[in-house]
Amino acid sequence: MSMKTLMGTYNQSMDVKGRMSFPAKLREALGEQFIVTRGVDGCLFVYSQEDFDRKNEQLKNLPMKASKDFQRFFTGGATVAEPDKQGRILIPAALRKWAELEKDVIVLGVNDRCEIWSKEKWEEFNENIDSDALLEALEGVGF
Amino acid sequence: MSMKTLMGTYNQSMDVKGRMSFPAKLREALGEQFIVTRGVDGCLFVYSQEDFDRKNEQLKNLPMKASKDFQRFFTGGATVAEPDKQGRILIPAALRKWAELEKDVIVLGVNDRCEIWSKEKWEEFNENIDSDALLEALEGVGF
């Protein structure tokens, strides 16, 4: 089965070489190493090795026509992240650029994944979140 | 099944590190640890671990496209609160900021959840409560 629910919002900062300390609480839940790849809405997704494997397994079994592009995006963009003794991970230059990460970054725990956002993007995204509208969208699923 | 009905209004205060003592009565009903996350109208919601897990389970099984925004809001805003020996819980900086919590804080028991408000916001909200209008909103839904 899966692991503990990832959750929470964390402010972190990146050094000039593209390393950021990954929140201790999330590190605990994800294990020794994990996978960072491209996500949706311009953020990076972070999965445990196991969950990443599981997602890939799903994708592998889909018709190529439907899944090839997403696989290039998702699997092709992936990298292994191993926190160093100080809990820092290196975000490769390509991913940094893709997600427009500079100094201030936000890390989110979202159930079975984490998300890494540039602070600017997150704030913009966040401002447009309207909790009433979200609730409405989720009526029907028993919320 | 669910637990005892949460109810009441409590005035609490937060220390400089963002800890607040959580009302003893509500603590009793919620258990050893519980979840604090973003709610509606600018307050924080507090759920028992079980209720939170149940909601998350629902969310996890929805297609990402439909649920991602709400998960960011709900799960991404969540944190485990574990009262210390003095009954205090820590509200993480991100949530404090989001709910604009400073020194004076109001805690409400509302059925299966609690709500944490900044005193100012609560008073403003409270002044604008019009019981006739409230009843009206409930026509149509069988109250």
Next chain:
DNA sequence: TATTCATGGTGGTAAAAAGTGCGATTTGGT
């Protein structure tokens, strides 16, 4: 070919900030 230089990645340390624990005092309800 050997040298320089920019770039990306690694490792470590010191200090700041965030979080935690404890004890003493105050508050508020009964």
Next chain:
DNA sequence: ACCAAATCGCACTTTTTACCACCATGAATA
């Protein structure tokens, strides 16, 4: 007045930040 709950201040620990020196690689140049 008494007791439990809440508040406050202080010390301590962990996590994060901000630097800095170093290494490897590959491109540019003499």
